[in-house]
Amino acid sequence: MDKETILETVNSVFVEVLENQSIVLTRGTTAADIAEWDSLTHIQLVVAIEKKFGVRFTSREIQGWKNIGQLVDTLSTKLV
């Protein structure tokens, strides 16, 4: 799966979990850009993304993401 498709799929998970249709993610998006994205919804997002892609993240990976681009890169390496 290419990174553009991964980003689109991650976007659909954010829209569903955060119940906000207007979310448009880019590689540079951070928690500061989305009001509903906090430490509680982060857990829901991580678990929903894992389920959607059939992968499992390590704690180190989860704690290392600074923006959506880094999350997409992690997914990309897992989906090879």
Next chain:
Amino acid sequence: MTRIIDTITGKIAAQDPLHGKRLLKNLAVHDARYFALAEIFFRKYEAILRQEGKDIDYAIDCYLRMVEDVQAETIEFARSGRYTSSTFEEVNQRVYGRPETMQYYMHGLILSQFLWRHHYEMFDYYSTMLPRYTGGVLDYLEVGVGHGFYLSHACDALRPEASLTAVDISETSIALSRKFAGEGRIDYRLQDIFTFEAGKKYDLIVLGEVLEHVEQPLALLLRLRELLADEGVLFFTTPANAPAIDHLYLFRNVEEIRQLAESAGFRIGSEKVLPAEDVSWEMVEQMRIAVLYGAFLTKQREKHG
């Protein structure tokens, strides 16, 4: 003058923006009493840190490590529906037997006392209710003193002639509590409550967030019932669905906790239920969000004599 709580939350938010959002949301709902108490608490804590050659940045680092642990455990709990440890021995190897882990965990918990809304609100409930029960208290026992904050409050709230006993199996906890609550009339015992020889009964026993750390919480409550005077009161707190590196007994809901207290021969006098997140009760149940339960208990005489 800048409030220390604002300095702390600002520094945390700079390092962990997701968690920072939650903390700032928490701060927005608190009243003047909270900010006054938080200021006293954190100034006292800063002085303790200085005695150890540390500063508030050290405590913030500890807190962020603890938050990372809690986040990892929470994700695992969301995946599996279970805590990662289920025996005392596992937790002993991961946490209690590692002084470095105990250190950051304990300092992290100290900050959580005022940074986590449910931790503060449980203290607020306890300290507001306590005067109803302290009138005749001469012998106070606290089991699992943590960082000593509740113990310190008991010292202030009880009559001058009351004696206080603090029992904990953790050296780190006892050492921190000595600094937080002082020596004075407190008898500190580095001991397991099951082998502790009291030689008397207690009028007030406090057990704050301990039941989730033991394999058999019923046995612990029964032991405390033995140590409680007939007219005595036990105040306890414990969470449901609260994954952490040292939690091993999983209460799946508040009703399980109430039933345990009743099975141990207690009657619930007053109680408080505090979700860890500011969301609807429906969300709390659906997402299995941590809930902190606290209650004042008395002995049920009709059943247990």
